Amino acid sequence: MNDATETGTAAGELPHGDFRCGLVALAGRPNVGKSTLLNALIGFRLSIVSPRPQTTRHRILGIATSEAGQVMYVDTPGLHRGAKRAMNRSLNRAARTAISEVDLAVQVIEAGRWTDEDEALYAAIAEQKVPRLLAINKVDLAKDKAALLPFVAGLSATHEFGEIHYVSALRRKGLERLQAGILERLPVRPPVFGADEITDRSERFLAAEMVREQLMLRLDQELPYATTVEIERFKDRDDGVAEIHAVIWVEREGQKAIVIGQGGAQLKAIGSTARRHMERMFERKVFLKLWVKVREGWVDDEAMLKQLGYTD
Ligand SMILES: Nc1nc2c(ncn2[C@@H]2O[C@H](COP(=O)(O)OP(=O)(O)OP(=O)(O)O)[C@@H](O)[C@H]2O)c(=O)[nH]1
Ligand SMILES: [Mg+2]
Structure with a gap:
C-alpha cells in the first residue's frame, strides 16, 4: 500500500515516484531450474516444470508486482547445442530473442557446474550488452557448501557478473536478496501490467x-x-x-x-x-x-x- 498520509494520494492509486519496472530474462541451459525459479519469484505455479531438459518450449512472462516495482520475468526454453530438428532450432531462437530485448538478464546455473553451454550463453548475453546477474541455483544439492567458494572464485576471476546470488528455487532460499538485486537494476518506470496480472499468456x-x-x-x-x-x-x-x-x-x-x-x-x-x-x-x-x-x-x-x- 502507498503511504497515503504522506503522499496525499489514495492508497493503491498510483505508484510512487521511484517505482521500477522492467523485463528480466531468466536464461540458462536446459534443466537448471529457470521455470521453478520463475514460479518461486512470482509466487504462483505458472510455468511448467519437469526433471527433463527442454520442458519449456515457449517464451512466457510471469509478472510480480509489489509496492516497489513490477518485474516482468521472461521464462525461456533452455539454450542448447546441436539443435538439428526444426523444433529444437525454434527453441534456441526463442531463447536468443529473449535475451536481446530485456532490461536485465539473470543467468541461471547449477551449483558447482559450469559447462560449455553455460559459457556460450554467457557470451551471448555479453554480446547483448544488457546488465546481468548470476543466480547459482540448486544450492540445496551441494553437499559441501564450502566447496562452492573456489568454484565461484574461479568463475569470478574469468567472468563478469553484476552480482552473484546463491538460491534454491525449490526450497525458496535466497530469493529475497535476488529480488532486491533485480529490482535495483531496473529503470524507474510506471507499471506495464495491472497489479493483479500474473502473465501475458491466455x-x-x-x-x-x-x-x-x-x-x-x-x-x-x-x-x-x-x-x-x-x-x-x-x-x-x-x-x-x-x-x-x-x-x-x-x-x-x-x-x-x-x-x-x-x-x-x-x-x-x-x-x-x-x-x-x-x-x-x-x-x-x-x-x-x-x-x-x-x-x-x-x-x-x-x-x-x-x-x-x-x-x-
Ligand atoms: N534440488 C533442486 N532441484 C531443483 C531446483 N530448482 C529446480 N529443480 C529441479 O530441476 C528440474 C528442472 O527444473 P525446471 O524448472 O523445469 O528447469 P528449466 O531450467 O526450466 O528447464 P527447461 O525448461 O527444460 O530449460 C526439476 O526437476 C526441478 O524440480 C532447486 O533449487 N533444487
Ligand atoms: Mg523451463
Missing part, C-alpha cells in the same frame, strides 16, 4: 501447457519430445464450466498406443491431473476431453510448428 495457452506437463512427467525416454498439445476448443459454458478439447499430437501410431496406455489408463491419468491443475489455476470447474492423433514428422515440419505456436 488460459488457452496455459491449458495446453498443463497437458504437456503431464506428458513430460509420465512418458518415458524420447516420447515426450515426439508429442505436443493443441487446444481445439476452449469454451466457457453457461453452467460456469470451462469446456476444453485438447489434441495430443504424436509422430507415429506406436506412440499413440503408449500415450493412451492399457485400457486408456495413461490417457485418463494425464487428463485427470491436468484437469485438476487447470481448475486450480482458472478458478472454475473444467471439463477436459483429450484426443491422441498422429501427424508424421510434426517435429520437423515448420508449417505445423507455426500452427502449433512455435513461432516466438
Whole structure:
C-alpha cells in the first residue's frame, strides 16, 4: 500500500515516484531450474516444470508486482547445442530473442557446474550488452557448501557478473536478496501490467501447457519430445464450466498406443491431473476431453510448428 498520509494520494492509486519496472530474462541451459525459479519469484505455479531438459518450449512472462516495482520475468526454453530438428532450432531462437530485448538478464546455473553451454550463453548475453546477474541455483544439492567458494572464485576471476546470488528455487532460499538485486537494476518506470496480472499468456495457452506437463512427467525416454498439445476448443459454458478439447499430437501410431496406455489408463491419468491443475489455476470447474492423433514428422515440419505456436 502507498503511504497515503504522506503522499496525499489514495492508497493503491498510483505508484510512487521511484517505482521500477522492467523485463528480466531468466536464461540458462536446459534443466537448471529457470521455470521453478520463475514460479518461486512470482509466487504462483505458472510455468511448467519437469526433471527433463527442454520442458519449456515457449517464451512466457510471469509478472510480480509489489509496492516497489513490477518485474516482468521472461521464462525461456533452455539454450542448447546441436539443435538439428526444426523444433529444437525454434527453441534456441526463442531463447536468443529473449535475451536481446530485456532490461536485465539473470543467468541461471547449477551449483558447482559450469559447462560449455553455460559459457556460450554467457557470451551471448555479453554480446547483448544488457546488465546481468548470476543466480547459482540448486544450492540445496551441494553437499559441501564450502566447496562452492573456489568454484565461484574461479568463475569470478574469468567472468563478469553484476552480482552473484546463491538460491534454491525449490526450497525458496535466497530469493529475497535476488529480488532486491533485480529490482535495483531496473529503470524507474510506471507499471506495464495491472497489479493483479500474473502473465501475458491466455488460459488457452496455459491449458495446453498443463497437458504437456503431464506428458513430460509420465512418458518415458524420447516420447515426450515426439508429442505436443493443441487446444481445439476452449469454451466457457453457461453452467460456469470451462469446456476444453485438447489434441495430443504424436509422430507415429506406436506412440499413440503408449500415450493412451492399457485400457486408456495413461490417457485418463494425464487428463485427470491436468484437469485438476487447470481448475486450480482458472478458478472454475473444467471439463477436459483429450484426443491422441498422429501427424508424421510434426517435429520437423515448420508449417505445423507455426500452427502449433512455435513461432516466438
Ligand atoms: N534440488 C533442486 N532441484 C531443483 C531446483 N530448482 C529446480 N529443480 C529441479 O530441476 C528440474 C528442472 O527444473 P525446471 O524448472 O523445469 O528447469 P528449466 O531450467 O526450466 O528447464 P527447461 O525448461 O527444460 O530449460 C526439476 O526437476 C526441478 O524440480 C532447486 O533449487 N533444487
Ligand atoms: Mg523451463
